[in-house]
Amino acid sequence: MASNSTLARGGAMPAVTAPAYSTRLSALFNSGLYQSTLGALVSNKTTRMVLLAAVPIVWIVMMHIGPIYQMLKISLLSNYPIQHGRAPTFTFANYAIFFSEPLYFMPLIRSFVYATSATAVTLLVVYPVAYYVAKIVQPDRRSKALLLLLVPFWAGELIRTFSIIMLLANRGALNVFLRDIGMIDRPIPLLYTPFSLGFGLVYLISLYMLLPLYSAIDKIPKHLLDAAADLGAGPFTRFRRIVLPLSRDGIVSGCSLVFLTSIGVFATPMLLGGPTTVLFPETISGFFHGASDKWPVGAAFAMIMLVSALTTAAIFMRIVGGKSTRLM
DSSP states (O other): OHHHHHHHTTOOOOOOOOOOOOSHHHHHHTSHHHHHTHHHHHHSHHHHHHHHHHHHHHHHIIIIIHHHHHHHHHHTBSSSSOBTTBOOOBOSHHHHHHHHOGGGHHHHHHHHHHHHHHHHHHHHHHHHHHHIIIIISOGGGHHHHHHHHHGGGGSOHHHHHHHHHHHHSTTSHHHHHHHHTTSOSSOOOOTTSHHHHHHHHHHHHHHHHHHHHHHHHHTSOHHHHHHHHHTTOOHHHHIIIIIHHHTHHHHHHHHHHHHHHHTTOOHHHHHHOOGGGOOHHHHHHHHHHSOGGGHHHHHHHHHHHHHHHHHHHHHHIIIIIOTTOOOO
16 A cells, blocks of 8 residues: 555655675675676576586486497407507407307397396286376375385395395295295295296386386376276276376386396396306306406497397387387
């Protein structure tokens, strides 16, 4: 009311002054040096976008593209590390070793079989859990439910792998429990078998499936399910016609992440696998842990596995997800 009367009498509105900041950070931002240097860059839209994109671009180049390029370069050298008086030459002989020795085919095929199987089992196990958290648990309790599921993944990979060893060993918790209830008289050899390796892979990589699935299922509008139920659709029909198609992006993203992660694991096969479960990463590591002149061969094998895994994942995403699929 006072402001209206002031305007009616023709009085001028009081000047609005910018708030005064007393912090050192604000003093820095208001300084002439900042305004003439970084402040001038930030004030321009183009330079601001360049500055924002610089950090992720540098990260991708330094931490992803750079190491892959270096690995590719080493795989094309005749010898590495470079020795004085022995200049390296570029050659494809390191790649020819893989294709000329059938001995190396089986570890690569075995890696693909284990990665594909672990991906399928993880999807079947984790999908009901993600659906339960996203649609059954009350909204105010979903954060606590997710936190409870994520607690085991706070520990490192080695700690979780050794926990599996203590669970499946001859004197582990599972064999002790089965013996106490009278189901077995002698321990079941579960450790260092294909079962222990598969179990370990599913346990260690299930997080990469849980989060994309939960994100996709949580976005499905509840009124679609209610409308389908009102029209007489049963639970299986609602799942097949609504939930499954609308969660396709989460399925593709989760399966791709799980597959690419499981095909390159190294510590888990070393600790949980046996002589019949040697995977391709273990074969690659043998070239780097042995004589140094075998590093180019190991780098070539690593590039073969990388290209094969990425090609398989790309084909899967194109077939199952279609053109619009994206990693979540």
